[in-house]
Every structure is written in structure tokens, then in C-alpha cells.
Amino acid sequence: xxxxxxxxxxxxxxxxAIYAMVAIGYNIIYSVTxxxxxxxxxxxMLGGLFAVFFAGPLHFPLYLAFVCAVGMTGLVGMAMxxxxxxxxxxxxxxxxxxxxxxxxxxxxxxxxxxxGKDPHSLAAFSTGGPIRLGGVAxxxxxxxxxGICALIIIALTLxxxxxxxxxxxxxCANNPDAARLAGIPVKYMVLLSFVLSAMxxxxxxxxxxxxxxxxxxxxxxxxxxxxxAAVLGGLGQFFGALVAGxxxxxxxxxxxxxxxxxxxxxxxLVLLLLALFLKPEGLFGSGEARS
Amino acid sequence: xxxVKSVHTYYGNIHALKGVSLHVRKGEIVTLVGANGAGKSTxxxxxCGMAKPSRGSIEFNDRAIEGLPPETIVRRxxxxxxxxxxxxxxxxxxxxxxxxxxxxxxxPGQVREDMDxxxxxxxxxxxxxxxxxxxxxxxxxxxxxxxxxxxxRPDLLVLxxxxxxxxxxxxxxIFAIIRELKEQGRTILLIEQNARAALKVAxxxxxxxxxKVILEGEGPELLEHREVKRAYLGKGAKQIxxx
Numbered sequence: 001x002x003x004x005x006x007x008x009x010x011x012x013x014x015x016x017a018i019y020a021m022v023a024i025g026y027n028i029i030y031s032v033t034x035x036x037x038x039x040x041x042x043x044x045m046l047g048g049l050f051a052v053f054f055a056g057p058l059h060f061p062l063y064l065a066f067v068c069a070v071g072m073t074g075l076v077g078m079a080m081x082x083x084x085x086x087x088x089x090x091x092x093x094x095x096x097x098x099x100x101x102x103x104x105x106x107x108x109x110x111x112x113x114x115x116g117k118d119p120h121s122l123a124a125f126s127t128g129g130p131i132r133l134g135g136v137a138x139x140x141x142x143x144x145x146x147g148i149c150a151l152i153i154i155a156l157t158l159x160x161x162x163x164x165x166x167x168x169x170x171x172c173a174n175n176p177d178a179a180r181l182a183g184i185p186v187k188y189m190v191l192l193s194f195v196l197s198a199m200x201x202x203x204x205x206x207x208x209x210x211x212x213x214x215x216x217x218x219x220x221x222x223x224x225x226x227x228x229a230a231v232l233g234g235l236g237q238f239f240g241a242l243v244a245g246x247x248x249x250x251x252x253x254x255x256x257x258x259x260x261x262x263x264x265x266x267x268x269l270v271l272l273l274l275a276l277f278l279k280p281e282g283l284f285g286s287g288e289a290r291s
Numbered sequence: 292x293x294x295v296k297s298v299h300t301y302y303g304n305i306h307a308l309k310g311v312s313l314h315v316r317k318g319e320i321v322t323l324v325g326a327n328g329a330g331k332s333t334x335x336x337x338x339c340g341m342a343k344p345s346r347g348s349i350e351f352n353d354r355a356i357e358g359l360p361p362e363t364i365v366r367r368x369x370x371x372x373x374x375x376x377x378x379x380x381x382x383x384x385x386x387x388x389x390x391x392x393x394x395x396x397x398x399p400g401q402v403r404e405d406m407d408x409x410x411x412x413x414x415x416x417x418x419x420x421x422x423x424x425x426x427x428x429x430x431x432x433x434x435x436x437x438x439x440x441x442x443x444r445p446d447l448l449v450l451x452x453x454x455x456x457x458x459x460x461x462x463x464x465i466f467a468i469i470r471e472l473k474e475q476g477r478t479i480l481l482i483e484q485n486a487r488a489a490l491k492v493a494x495x496x497x498x499x500x501x502x503k504v505i506l507e508g509e510g511p512e513l514l515e516h517r518e519v520k521r522a523y524l525g526k527g528a529k530q531i532x533x534x
Contacts, residue, residue, distance in 0.1 A: 167382070167386055167389060167390065168393060170379075170381075170386075171379050171386075171390045174379040174380065174382055175377055175378075175379055177341065177373070177377060178373065178379060179390070180340075180360070180361040181339065181365060181370075181371050181373060181377075181440075182391055182393050182394075182439070182443065183361075183365040183366055183393050183394040183443060184362060184390065184393050185362050
């Protein structure tokens, strides 16, 4: 009974780390541009499938496939800003959000044509069976997922706190006109936010693929769950995304374990709706969403 | 230093500037006064690159700058303290100053040095350096906005309505700062609705009315001009009507 409980906690935190990474992707773009990028889930899918492509047909070693997949998806994010969002920058935020929906459909369609409709698998990052800890089995890949998620969050926190470019991105988010007057090129900061989000999404995609495989249409669901975590934690709040991702992952895992795995996907949506009804600014939000 | 030649700017469909010409020499304080809607802010925005002129030229240090984006113009040496201060309210006081020095980011020693200098001039900013800038009072925010603009080491400082929304006592404090900046030999373009205070500190002034310069002259001279008195100082209106 208790071993089951801890088993659910482990798997909940693992998937929660993925949701948190997706949510952070939303947050970065949202805080710089106020756009909610509905192609965020597609970045996750592309990351996984690019890794499959580099590790499979091209026979790259796994770590190189990881780096290349993250880099390629970063390029997709760059192209998305340069050729789509950047071209329409005088449009309202709502139109831009609808444009991101269009981009997500295009990316999904493109992935289907290139990789087909079947799920693809990727080798785990380290070989060997699960680690047993008093009856609880922990897959090594779960440790990779949580570790990489933690690393990314530490790196991002340092970037936004310590780096002048991170601070400049926050300045653009806070007051774009004043940022331009200080000589900060807002255009490039927006570009940077898309590249960063795409890369973080892709990293999440690569590390989840060995656990649950990846196919062309996985992005939508991951995107919605990540969005749920972003809203629950408060849009633009990095720490909030982390906590909300964990809550979401745990809730799903407990639901699958104690109720039925059939309801698992509804948990995120229920939490998203509850958050919107009861606390639209999120657990750690600034109150902006209320107005 | 700054030469604006018959600049026309549209603000949406409104012909906000109808051929404005003015100049600022090195070391001068020049003020631009005028009522609400005279085009003062549009002129500032045109100089700083936030609005594009449809005709006319703007030269700064003998180089054309009209139509350049603001992030380029600040590198050419014009810093704006915008109307309403526009500080980064969700960032710390220190981060605001750091952003002001963004164009000198390759030279962190200099940025640090400048920052310490402004902390020396405005001790209140030093006391509150870790605080979010949005929590400062209006006057403190204005000091922060001025310091932030000076962090870019500009040749020309443009102040847009620095006294707006401030209590009279605080306004006096801000004008004392402007006088101090003048003594340091800085070149300033001061845009103000508070015409009396502005003309008192200024070497020269321009009066803007519905998109045109209608008067120009030395500060004290304009202060005595009866048209200015009638329209902007609210004094002697009666005598003029009687005359």
C-alpha cells in the first residue's frame, strides 16, 4: 500500500517535471510578449522526433542527438518568430495567439508527413534496470528527467537574475517602450524568448521519449497540460510553474493509480478549469489575469 | 548640437507637427512650453525615434537621425526621461539603473562607477536599491528615471514633463535637480506644461501651439512676453483684453 503510494509519487513527479518545463516555455514567451504560444506543445513533439531522427537514421550518439534536437527545435522557434510572428507584430495579441495556433497545426502536419503516424522510440539515457528503493522501482530515466529539469530551472533562474540579457528580457516584458529608449533591442529579445522556449520544450520532448515514445500528435495534449500548469502557477511565474507542474503530475498519477487511468488526462483540464474559476491569477500570480 | 528642421509628423490621422524647427546648442537648457495637445510630446517622440516624421530633418552632432529607431538614437547620445517616468516598476531600483547602462554593458566597471555616482547624488535610491521600483514615491521614481537616462552617458538629455503628477514641493525638488544638471554643464531639452518654472531655469525657450513654433527667445525674455503671460502664465490676461 505504502509502496504503491511512493511509486505514484515518483511517476507523478517525473511527469510533473515535464509539465513544468512546458509551462516554463509558455511563461518565457508570455512574459516578454504577452502572447500565449499554442505551438509550445509542438516544440516538445519536435524535440522528441528530431532526437529519434538523429539517433536513429543518422546514428548519432545519444547526447549529440539530444543537443542537435534541441538546436533544431530552437531554429524552428527562431523561424517562427522571424517569418511569422515578427511579420505580424502590429497585430493585436489575440491575433498573434491565433497565429500560434496556425503554426502548431502546420508543425503537426509537417511532422506527420516526415515521420509518419506511428510512435517512435528512443533508447534510455542510461542502461540497466530500475533502481529499487524499499520496494519502489525508480527508472533511471526518471532521474534523468528530474535532474535535467532541475538543471534547466537553475540555469534559467541564474540567466534572469544575473545576466544582463536576462534582465533586459524582463525589462522588455515590464515596459517595452522604456526598454527601447534604454537601447535594448526589443525585437531581438522577443526572438530570444521564442528560441529559448523552443529549446526548453524540445529538451522536455527528448527526455520523455524513452519513457512514453513520441508521435506527431502528442504535442497538443502535452501543450494543454503544460498550459494548465502555467495558468495554475500564475502566468509568467517560473517558480509557480514548477510547483503547479508537480501538483499536476502528482494529481494525474494518483488519479491513474487509485481511480482509473482512463480519467488521467481529464485531471489537468479539471485543475485548469478550477484555477480559472477560483483563482484566475494562479497560485503565485501577480493579479494581472483578474482584470 | 541638435537641429530640427521643419519637421512634420502625423499622429494617426492627426497632423500633429506642422513644420517645427528648433535647435539646441551644447551646454544649453532649452525649454519647450505649450498647452496640452500642442504637439510637445509628439516632437519629443519624433526626436527620440518613437514616432517617424513624414517630412523634415533632424540632425544630431552633424549626423541625420530622423526615422532611426529609439535603440539606435540612444547610442548616438540622446537619452529621454519619458513622460510619466516609465520606470521598470516590477524590477529593482538597481536593475533599473543597470538597464539604463545597457548600451555600455561591455564596460561593467564604468556602469558600476556611474551607478555609485547616482547613489551618491540620490542617497534615497541607494537605500532602496533592492526594492521594486514601483514601490517608490512619485518624486523618487522621477529621480530614478533621470538617473536611468543619465546611465547611458548621453550628450543630450530630454526631459518630458518631469513635474507631471508631482506635488508642488516635489516639483521644486525636481527643478533643483535640473538646475544642478545645468551647472554640471549638461545639455538639456526640457518639455514642460509648468511654463513659469521651465522658463526660469532655461537659457532659451520655444512656445509650441497646435503643431507650430509661435514664439522663441531667451528664457527670461519669454517670461515677460505678454502673449506667453496671457496664454500660459494666466497673469495679466485682463490687461491684454482691455488694451
